[in-house]
Amino acid sequence: MTLSIRSRLLLAMNLLAIGVGVAVGWAGVYVSGRAIEQRLVDESARNAAGLFGMMRLPFSDGLMVRLRQVLGTEVAAGPVDRLEIVASSLPQPDVQELRSQLTQGVMPRRVSLGDRVYLVGGADAAERSVSPAGGRMRLYVLVPEEQIRAAQKASEESIILVTAAAILVATLVAFWLSHTIANPIRRLAGHMDRLSEHAGEDAPAADMGAALDRGPKELRRLAHSFDRLLARLLQARRQLARTARLATLGQVSASVAHELRNPLSGIKMNARVLADELAKAGLADDSLDRIIQEADRMDLYVAELLDLAGKNAGPPEPHDLAMLPKVRLDEIGESVLAVAEGRCRHAGVEVQRRWDAAAPAVRAHGTQLRQAIFNLVQNALEAMPSGGALTLAAGPAEAGRVRFSVTDTGTGVCVPDGEDLFEPFFTTKPGGVGLGLYVCRRNIERHRGTVGYESSRTGTTFWFELPAAD
Ligand code: ADP
Numbered sequence: 247m248t249l250s251i252r253s254r255l256l257l258a259m260n261l262l263a264i265g266v267g268v269a270v271g272w273a274g275v276y277v278s279g280r281a282i283e284q285r286l287v288d289e290s291a292r293n294a295a296g297l298f299g300m301m302r303l304p305f306s307d308g309l310m311v312r313l314r315q316v317l318g319t320e321v322a323a324g325p326v327d328r329l330e331i332v333a334s335s336l337p338q339p340d341v342q343e344l345r346s347q348l349t350q351g352v353m354p355r356r357v358s359l360g361d362r363v364y365l366v367g368g369a370d371a372a373e374r375s376v377s378p379a380g381g382r383m384r385l386y387v388l389v390p391e392e393q394i395r396a397a398q399k400a401s402e403e404s405i406i407l408v409t410a411a412a413i414l415v416a417t418l419v420a421f422w423l424s425h426t427i428a429n430p431i432r433r434l435a436g437h438m439d440r441l442s443e444h445a446g447e448d449a450p451a452a453d454m455g456a457a458l459d460r461g462p463k464e465l466r467r468l469a470h471s472f473d474r475l476l477a478r479l480l481q482a483r484r485q486l487a488r489t490a491r492l493a494t495l496g497q498v499s500a501s502v503a504h505e506l507r508n509p510l511s512g513i514k515m516n517a518r519v520l521a522d523e524l525a526k527a528g529l530a531d532d533s534l535d536r537i538i539q540e541a542d543r544m545d546l547y548v549a550e551l552l553d554l555a556g557k558n559a560g561p562p563e564p565h566d567l568a569m570l571p572k573v574r575l576d577e578i579g580e581s582v583l584a585v586a587e588g589r590c591r592h593a594g595v596e597v598q599r600r601w602d603a604a605a606p607a608v609r610a611h612g613t614q615l616r617q618a619i620f621n622l623v624q625n626a627l628e629a630m631p632s633g634g635a636l637t638l639a640a641g642p643a644e645a646g647r648v649r650f651s652v653t654d655t656g657t658g659v660c661v662p663d664g665e666d667l668f669e670p671f672f673t674t675k676p677g678g679v680g681l682g683l684y685v686c687r688r689n690i691e692r693h694r695g696t697v698g699y700e701s702s703r704t705g706t707t708f709w710f711e712l713p714a715a716d
Pocket of ligand 1: 658660674677706
């Protein structure tokens with residue numbers, strides 16, 4: 247049998263209330279019964295004995311009868327040192343019977359005289375009281391048992407009444423408590439049911455914390471953490487959908503890249519032939535060099551795309567630097583600026599160069615470094631849509647390395663916690679693909695270099711360092 251939380255709470259709390267109520271009630275009945283017996287028997291005897299001592303009353307049958315009228319119980323008296331009855335309010339036959347019961351040694355707590363049962367209490371009277379036997383006297387009070395039982399019963403009834411009322415109150419409290427605990431849980435479950443019904447749709451983030459704004463603190467906390475969890479799940483689902491879209495895009499772009507390769511090599515080859523022809527005729531044209539450089543860059547980009555779409559997207563294979571030509575980073579920076587300067591002018595971006603002549607050369611594939619710098623410059627320009635300053639710098643760094651940096655005056659990098667902007671497909675731009683920094687890092691790491699950035703609200707510097715050529 248599966249019980250709801252509410253029924254379980256109700257059952258547990260009611261059982262507890264009834265159990266505690268019955269135990270306390272029983273203890274109350276027992277203790278009060280004893281107290282009533284003591285008050286009616288022993289205390290009456292003490293009071294009566296005190297009265298005799300205080301008033302120096304003589305112990306006679308007549309006085310005992312008067313005392314019975316006052317106390318409402320039978321009384322008897324006898325010497326302390328002998329078990330005997332010398333005066334009593336009892337009729338003679340009962341006195342004889344009482345005497346016969348005394349001879350058995352001690353005064354019993356309970357005696358039967360005729361058809362009545364009495365509880366007996368005794369107390370010694372003070373020396374001053376007048377004793378017919380000459381010595382100290384003891385006064386006995388004989389209270390009919392039914393009188394004690396009646397008093398005990400009246401007390402029992404009121405104890406039972408109070409206990410029942412307490413159990414009733416406890417039951418009501420249990421009902422209210424189970425209601426306040428179980429109701430928010432039910433609402434929480436209902437809310438989750440509704441959310442799971444919309445699981446297939448792009449549901450808005452749940453606001454369960456608000457739904458339980460008047461529930462217990464712990465449940466509100468649970469609801470808030472559930473809200474957070476759900477928001478993350480939704481975010482992860484969107485991310486998954488985006489990744490799936492990008493994967494399709496990746497496949498498409500891989501096939502496009504594949505198709506682009508041949509015409510690109512054709513353009514490059516023809517531009518080279520043309521440049522050679524012009525050189526033979528003693529002529530030179532810078533734009534042909536730029537066509538070849540850009541075609542090289544595109545070729546590299548196409549190769550990266552194919553690489554990424556294929557299985558080889560792991561850590562890049564490092565180059566054997568000794569086999570590579572020496573290149574100067576400031577020269578590569580200039581070649582990127584030659585292509586990007588028109589765009590900078592158009593975007594109102596002022597270009598600054600900080601080339602340190604002391605910067606050593608590096609051993610590298612010029613085209614790969616060119617592409618890395620080109621991507622950084624492109625990002626910098628995109629970070630300054632309303633203009634600003636773009637600074638390219640190259641100079642010596644620690645441990646025999648050369649540092650290159652691209653600084654912009656944009657609004658800074660804004661990356662959510664736990665995200666790495668160098669990861670493929672990480673982008674915060676509406677039309678971004680998220681490959682620029684990924685390709686940049688791969689190209690630098692292939693040359694045993696490192697990349698990094700520093701960013702604030704007033705701008706960002708992306709940098710890389712490469713080992714200087716010997
Ligand atoms: P994409 O440019 O397609 O977004 P990138 O890999 O080049 O891909 O850049 C990834 C993300 O890094 C960008 O979407 C942007 O959030 C952040 N980023 C890169 N460069 C800068 C920069 N200079 N200033 C601010 N954010 C930048």
